[in-house]
Amino acid sequence: MNSKDPGLIFKVREEEQGLKLNEYLRSVVRFSSRFTQKVVRDGGVKVNNNRATLFSKLKSGDVIEVQIEKEEEQDIIPEKMELDIIYEDQDIIVVNKPYGMIVHPTKNYACGTLTNGLLYHFKENGERCIVRLVSRLDRDTSGLILVAKNAFSHMSLARDMNREEFQKTYLAIVHGNLSKKNGVIDKPIYKVDDGSLKRIIDERGQRSITHFEVVKRFKDADLIKLILETGRTHQIRVHLNSMGNPIYGDTLYGNKEDEYIERQALHACRLQIIHPRTEEILKLECDLPEDMNKLLSKLK
Structure with missing residues (x-):
């Protein structure tokens, strides 16, 4: 490296x-x-x-x-931690983030974030690069996060995000059975400026499009695959809740359900991207985490 x-x-x-x-x-x-x-x-x-x-x-x-390579530094403390690295080369790194981990330091969380761990990883490999997040996940959403290792790859990936070949796929476990086995949710999402993190469906919001397909049905629950066409904050959570099918464990848009799962049952399972340097299609996947598998077992 x-x-x-x-x-x-x-x-x-x-x-x-x-x-x-x-x-x-x-x-x-x-x-x-x-x-x-x-x-x-x-x-x-x-x-x-x-x-x-x-x-x-x-x-x-x-x-x-x-010339792409350039020595850069971030005012963030490198921190040794176990990272589940799915793919890495000189331009990008893709990590399977566990739930409960914040992606980037904040005022209240200066350490223990994915960025802290990545900076330590880069330093250990002799790379003087910074963390440029291409995708983000909520603290309690698990799965694949894409990070650019230089300004060129960040520019290329951001430019190509709206291309059809660029896909982010999720798995979610929801309450109830969806009325259709597959379809498209096309509803605008709006943030009410009231100090809350919560988003709502409102015509004042940005157009938001989610493609869904039921993978497995249970008596009163569905395992769903979702592909984002747009990438609004909380998009999947808001869209599913608007359908009357909130995600298990989603305390913001549903209910706290520790007897089933300790966080929202949402996992970023697959990434398909156009590689910034080679322009080849790169397809990356990770397995469903243990806590979501346990929830599926409880629902059987």
Whole structure:
């Protein structure tokens, strides 16, 4: 993991001759404007082994090198902890987060977060990178979290999040049986500014779309697979509650149910992403956690 990153290399084609460097990086390579300006002005781009400017004109056959590796630091304490790493390379890391763990430090939780653990992991591997969260999960939601290890991969993943190939899949255990085996929940979600974390279904909110499919039915419960088309805060929890099928153990949108499970029965089980460097489709999965399996056993 700590070997030097060779960066990205592009060769200008005949039909691209005459483009300025910033035009090439934005239109051909699909860098964001912000990333293009920063990486060029920081001296991270060379043309034919010479430092270039945003307005350097390109010729056919020019070789463009973009340096990705950069030493960075965060004002967060690295903390040794066991991490369930599902996938890692020089650009990204995907971790299976247990429930009860906060993703990023807050005023009340400076330590014990996933970010603390990741910074220690990077330091142990000789990597001077910071944690750039691409996806987040609530403290009591378990499952896959995607983290970018450099500004390039963060930019690429954020850019491609709305592509059809980018999918986040969850499993949830809900009260009652859904009226249909599969379908789409398309309801706007709105945050009432009353100091509460709770969201509601309201026309003033943002359009929110969740695809669902019943995986297994029980007498008065369903195990459901859900794929997010949009990514609003609490989207799955709000949508399922609006259907009359709150998630087991969801104290914010349902009830505290320690006799069944000590947190909301929601797990991010699968990620499908476009890899930022190779542009290949990467599919990653993790198993249902023990507490949700125990709940399913109780429901049988």
